[in-house]
Amino acid sequence: MPTAWRTLAEIAGGGERALGRISAAVNAARRRAWAAAATRHGALPGIRIADKVLEGVTGIRLDASVVTCHSDKEGAEPNFKGFGLHPLGAWCDNTTEPLSGMLRPGSAGSNTAADHITVLDAAIEALPPPHRRRLMVTCDGAGASHDLITRLDKLAARPGYQVIYSVGWELGQREKAALAKVPGQAWQIAVDERGEVRERRADGACGDLRCAHRECWIEEAHVTELTGLLREGPAGDQLAGWPALMRVFARRERPHPGAQLTLFEAEDGWRYSLWVTNLPAHLRGWRANPAYIDAAHRVHARVEDAIRTGKDTGIGRFPPESMAMNEAWFSAALIAATLLAWLRLLALDDRLARAEPKTLRYRILHAAARLVRGGRRRRLKIQATWPWAAAIVAAWERISALPQAP
Ligand SMILES: [Zn+2]
Numbered sequence: 001m002p003t004a005w006r007t008l009a010e011i012a013g014g015g016e017r018a019l020g021r022i023s024a025a026v027n028a029a030r031r032r033a034w035a036a037a038a039t040r041h042g043a044l045p046g047i048r049i050a051d052k053v054l055e056g057v058t059g060i061r062l063d064a065s066v067v068t069c070h071s072d073k074e075g076a077e078p079n080f081k082g083f084g085l086h087p088l089g090a091w092c093d094n095t096t097e098p099l100s101g102m103l104r105p106g107s108a109g110s111n112t113a114a115d116h117i118t119v120l121d122a123a124i125e126a127l128p129p130p131h132r133r134r135l136m137v138t139c140d141g142a143g144a145s146h147d148l149i150t151r152l153d154k155l156a157a158r159p160g161y162q163v164i165y166s167v168g169w170e171l172g173q174r175e176k177a178a179l180a181k182v183p184g185q186a187w188q189i190a191v192d193e194r195g196e197v198r199e200r201r202a203d204g205a206c207g208d209l210r211c212a213h214r215e216c217w218i219e220e221a222h223v224t225e226l227t228g229l230l231r232e233g234p235a236g237d238q239l240a241g242w243p244a245l246m247r248v249f250a251r252r253e254r255p256h257p258g259a260q261l262t263l264f265e266a267e268d269g270w271r272y273s274l275w276v277t278n279l280p281a282h283l284r285g286w287r288a289n290p291a292y293i294d295a296a297h298r299v300h301a302r303v304e305d306a307i308r309t310g311k312d313t314g315i316g317r318f319p320p321e322s323m324a325m326n327e328a329w330f331s332a333a334l335i336a337a338t339l340l341a342w343l344r345l346l347a348l349d350d351r352l353a354r355a356e357p358k359t360l361r362y363r364i365l366h367a368a369a370r371l372v373r374g375g376r377r378r379r380l381k382i383q384a385t386w387p388w389a390a391a392i393v394a395a396w397e398r399i400s401a402l403p404q405a406p
Contacts, residue, residue: 008320011328019331023100023126026335031128036402037095037345045345047093047136050295051195052286057164058131059093060123062116062139064108067316075105075323085318087330088115090123093136097341098315098334099123103327113147120151133160138297139167146242149276153243156278166297169248169274174238176264178229179250179272187222190251191291221253223294226274227281245278251294312357313337346402347395352388363388364395 011018038044046053067084076084086108089101100122102115116139124132137152148167156163169175189197198220201209205216227247230238239246252270255261265271275297279287286292314333318326340360344353352363369382369392380396382389 008325008328008332011331012322012324015324019327022331022335023122026338027126030126030338032403033342033346034095034128034131037342040346040398044131045094047296048193049287049292050191050193052292054136054287054296057134057136057162058127059136059138060099060120061091061093062088062119062123062137063091064088064141065316067318075103075326085326087315088119089315089334090119090126092123092127093138095341095345097338099126101330101334103323103330105323113145113151116145116148117151120148124155134162135164136296137163137165137167139165141168149243149246153246153278156245164277164279166275166277166279166293169276171264171272171274174230174235175226175248175250175274178226178233179268181229181233182224182226182250187224187252188290189219190221190223190253190294193295195295218254221251223249223251223290225249225290242276243278245280246276247279247281248274248276249290249293249297250274251298312361313340343395347398348391349394352391364392367392 011022014021034044043055044058046055047057047059048054064086067087084106086104086106087101088104088108090099091097092099100119102119104112104115108115120137124135135155139148149165152163152165152167155161156165189199192198199217200220202216202218205211206213225247226249227239230248239248251273253273254269255265255271259271261271277293277297279293279296287296313336314329315337318329320326320329337357340357343360343364344355348355352360355363367382367386367388369380369386372379372381378400380393382392386392
């Protein structure tokens with residue numbers, strides 16, 4: 001631990017320059033790792049959208065999460081969720097690895113445009129150049145800011161590049177007025193991560209669990225597009241000043257029992273979330289289906305998992321006291337998460353290729369094994385009785401066979 005601490009102190013002492021050099025080194029390694037992944041699997045994994053897979057597109061997900069701290073750390077400030085630090089990260093949906101991150105004080109806003117733009121630009125720079133041409137950028141939370149949308153719109157307008165964005169949008173007065181005008185049949189049922197409609201059995205439904213009685217089923221979530229109501233209503237274009245290609249979508253869900261509702265939601269009986277996207281309106285096929293436009297904005301199961309399990313790689317804990325030391329810690333934790341993603345992508349199979357950090361730590365990282373040098377070769381010595389010995393040997397052989405770094 002003292003060695004690790006000294007390393008962190010060195011990084012912290014080097015400031016922005018040290019962090020920049022670390023990012024550059026990781027990004028250079030990523031070019032080789034992704035090339036090797038494409039060789040191994042034929043292509044980089046696609047982006048999973050409900051039961052579909054979008055191939056050939058790189059997904060970047062911006063996510064701000066509050067990390068609660070109990071001690072009096074520098075930068076640990078009260079925020080809307082409690083007390084702590086407020087890191088912002090960009091995650092690759094294809095590989096679940098972090099691409100860039102920014103450690104912010106607890107009081108940082110969840111939608112601060114300048115921070116989002118900095119992290120987004122760093123994430124694009126982190127991508128190997130062949131994977132920058134077709135991007136899908138998503139950002140959760142409500143309150144798409146003008147600056148972030150303008151930046152995304154500019155990125156999307158570059159010739160030779162395609163950027164589809166999907167960013168959370170605030171539910172304001174004009175949106176509430178539009179929602180009130182949506183006819184019932186314009187709400188389409190939402191799909192879950194398996195592509196199945198989200199509905200459940202009603203209380204007092206009949207005994208036949210597969211029945212087709214309308215009254216026996218409760219549809220739990222719906223999607224609709226509000227662009228027409230907001231752009232072409234009697235009040236004129238209420239989105240003037242926003243990019244012309246920007247479309248607004250809304251999802252409504254049955255609130256969970258006990259959920260905190262706004263007055264509007266309590267009166268209305270639904271909980272709403274809105275987002276904007278530049279997905280072209282002329283698109284055909286499953287991507288044009290509002291249920292899948294919703295799924296593309298929302299279902300990032302792998303990235304959500306990466307953020308959740310990131311807590312096991314140190315992303316969700318900040319032991320040091322000073323902000324500079326915590327920045328160094330954050331940078332190291334992001335590298336740990338990146339290396340685990342590459343291990344899965346390049347060297348593991350089946351269930352281990354989908355295993356969470358905790359599982360990998362027990363089965364692989366903490367296995368009793370040694371690397372021994374004999375002559376010019378390095379050899380892996382591992383107890384044959386370890387249940388994952390064969391998987392570890394196979395992984396070691398795959399890693400050893402990768403082209404050496406220059
Ligand atoms: Zn029935």
